[in-house]
Amino acid sequence: MYNDKVMDHFFNPRNVGEMENPDGVGQVGNPICGDVxxxxxxxxxxxxxxxxxxxFGCGAAIATSSMVTELVKGLTxxxxxxxxxxxxxxxxxxxxxxxxxCSNLAAxxxxxAIKDYRSKAAAAR
Amino acid sequence: MTSEYMxxxxxxxxxxxxxxxxxxxxxxxxxxxxxxxxxxASSIHRWGREARVGVETARExxxxxxxxxxxxxxxxxxxxxxxxxALRSTAHLLRSKGNHIITTAxxxxxxxxxxxxxxxxxxxVTYLPVDKYGMVSVESVREAIRPETILIxxxxxxxEVGTIQPIEEIGLLAKEKGILLHTDAVQSAGKIPTKVRDxxxxxxxxxxxxxxxxxxxxxxxxxxxxxxxxxxxxGAHERGRRAGTENVAGIVGFGExxxxxxxxxxxxxKRLTTLRDKLINGILxxxxxxxxxxxxxxxxxxxxxxxxxxxxxxSVLLNLDRMGVxxxxxxxxxxxxxxxxxxxLAMGVPHEVAHGxxxxxxxxxxxxxxxxxxxEVLPPxxxxxxxxxxxxxxxxxxxxxxxxxxxx
Numbered sequence: 189m190y191n192d193k194v195m196d197h198f199f200n201p202r203n204v205g206e207m208e209n210p211d212g213v214g215q216v217g218n219p220i221c222g223d224v225x226x227x228x229x230x231x232x233x234x235x236x237x238x239x240x241x242x243x244f245g246c247g248a249a250i251a252t253s254s255m256v257t258e259l260v261k262g263l264t265x266x267x268x269x270x271x272x273x274x275x276x277x278x279x280x281x282x283x284x285x286x287x288x289x290c291s292n293l294a295a296x297x298x299x300x301a302i303k304d305y306r307s308k309a310a311a312a313r
Numbered sequence: 314m315t316s317e318y319m320x321x322x323x324x325x326x327x328x329x330x331x332x333x334x335x336x337x338x339x340x341x342x343x344x345x346x347x348x349x350x351x352x353x354a355s356s357i358h359r360w361g362r363e364a365r366v367g368v369e370t371a372r373e374x375x376x377x378x379x380x381x382x383x384x385x386x387x388x389x390x391x392x393x394x395x396x397x398x399a400l401r402s403t404a405h406l407l408r409s410k411g412n413h414i415i416t417t418a419x420x421x422x423x424x425x426x427x428x429x430x431x432x433x434x435x436x437x438v439t440y441l442p443v444d445k446y447g448m449v450s451v452e453s454v455r456e457a458i459r460p461e462t463i464l465i466x467x468x469x470x471x472x473e474v475g476t477i478q479p480i481e482e483i484g485l486l487a488k489e490k491g492i493l494l495h496t497d498a499v500q501s502a503g504k505i506p507t508k509v510r511d512x513x514x515x516x517x518x519x520x521x522x523x524x525x526x527x528x529x530x531x532x533x534x535x536x537x538x539x540x541x542x543x544x545x546x547x548g549a550h551e552r553g554r555r556a557g558t559e560n561v562a563g564i565v566g567f568g569e570x571x572x573x574x575x576x577x578x579x580x581x582x583k584r585l586t587t588l589r590d591k592l593i594n595g596i597l598x599x600x601x602x603x604x605x606x607x608x609x610x611x612x613x614x615x616x617x618x619x620x621x622x623x624x625x626x627x628s629v630l631l632n633l634d635r636m637g638v639x640x641x642x643x644x645x646x647x648x649x650x651x652x653x654x655x656x657x658l659a660m661g662v663p664h665e666v667a668h669g670x671x672x673x674x675x676x677x678x679x680x681x682x683x684x685x686x687x688x689e690v691l692p693p694x695x696x697x698x699x700x701x702x703x704x705x706x707x708x709x710x711x712x713x714x715x716x717x718x719x720x721x
Binding site: 190195198199201204215217219220221222223224225226242243244245246247249250 | 623624625626627628631632635644653664665668700701702703704
């Protein structure tokens with residue numbers, strides 16, 4: 189069902205965990221549909237210096253979470269906002285069709301984290 | 314893929330409710346019917362007669378398992394076809410008598426989806442609720458009966474959670490009211506006693522590949538005196554109840570599987586119950602925040618179904634598979650839809666807990682060492698996934714309160 193790259197990210201996920209005092213947090217999904225992803229970011233000079241995730245979900249949910257963290261580390265916030273769910277799925281070499289909608293939300297979680305950071309930063313100004 | 318994935322320390326198949334391997338004894342009695350005794354069982358010549366003997370001997374063996382007459386057995390392509398035949402035939406033949414069917418919310422899709430089709434044809438269907446164990450109450454059946462009720466269809470052993478329904482009592486009630494009772498006994502036949510006279514049923518579905526017979530063959534028991542309108546029309550096979558040249562080798566294998574199951578029923582049932590309880594208790598003891606789904610005792614001897622909170626079923630299955638353990642789940646991800654198991658939801662299990670359900674169904678080959686192995690590999694898998702999970706015991710209130718952004 190899943191290709192080797194997806195399975196690699198599922199069995200050996202990158203950047204799992206939580207950080208203390210993250211600069212931005214984003215969470216998407218819903219326990220009712222079975223996938224919830226939480227992404228935390230640390231921002232320095234408008235770049236994503238560090239990123240962590242925690243995910244409740246299926247193989248695709250965990251693999252896409254891992255992949256998005258790998259893709260955006262070191263990018264500017266604007267560049268990271270350009271990374272879409274589609275980008276993540278492509279970077280994984282594709283996902284089974286039934287997983288494209290329900291379990292491919294990791295980029296959305298990241299975007300929420302960036303928006304969270306930006307709104308906090310705007311409020312602090 | 315890592316070498317560990319390719320060759321796990323042990324291989325443990327725990328998905329016998331999905332399907333079972335064909336037993337060697339079954340395969341050996343089937344073999345002559347492919348190339349030697351290949352005749353059409355309807356033919357008059359020696360080749361045909363040979364095949365006919367195979368079919369009729371097998372029919373006696375299937376009847377033996379059910380305590381039925383051979384003439385009461387109609388061979389079909391499997392459980393799904395037998396369920397379809399029972400429901401559609403009864404509905405159509407008794408249309409002048411009434412249009413109401415009673416079934417349950419936890420039936421197999423072969424019954425549920427057929428009922429939905431019948432609803433579109435103008436039939437009314439009552440889907441009875443179940444309690445937290447997945448059990449239907451006889452009283453709820455009684456209350457649902459109307460003057461126009463023509464059929465009650467309640468499964469015997471529930472395929473996901475293993476709960477055994479009170480068919481005998483429902484049968485007495487159906488008899489008293491003069492309503493036909495069908496039961497889907499695909500999961501229970503060959504595992505626990507399924508004598509049709511004791512169960513007071515009129516129609517019963519069974520399937521070969523759930524009891525170490527080949528796939529593509531099943532049967533509908535039809536009590537003597539009940540008419541059947543064939544849903545597959547053609548020749549006069551199966552006494553005009555199901556057209557199509559008999560799957561002779563499949564029927565012969567099915568018969569042998571039934572015979573062996575009946576002979577070993579009691580001993581194997583006891584052995585499986587011991588293994589089942591060891592696995593259930595081991596999981597509940599070793600892994601915190603786990604719950605048993607289904608009835609603790611009125612349960613198929615080979616069924617284990619647990620919900621592991623804060624993790625999702627498919628993730629657990631993929632990890633178990635890597636360790637050589639084959640299981641299944643009621644999570645949405647494994648059903649190909651967004652909804653988790655309709656059975657667990659009907660039992661009142663919350664969505665997020667249903668997503669973490671794991672079904673392990675035992676069989677003949679499983680040993681105590683297999684159970685020890687599962688109890689060794691499962692806890693670390695769960696710990697690892699929980700460390701990764703967005704949920705934990707501390708987020709329970711958050712989960713229940715909702716409030717997450719749903720970007721579906």
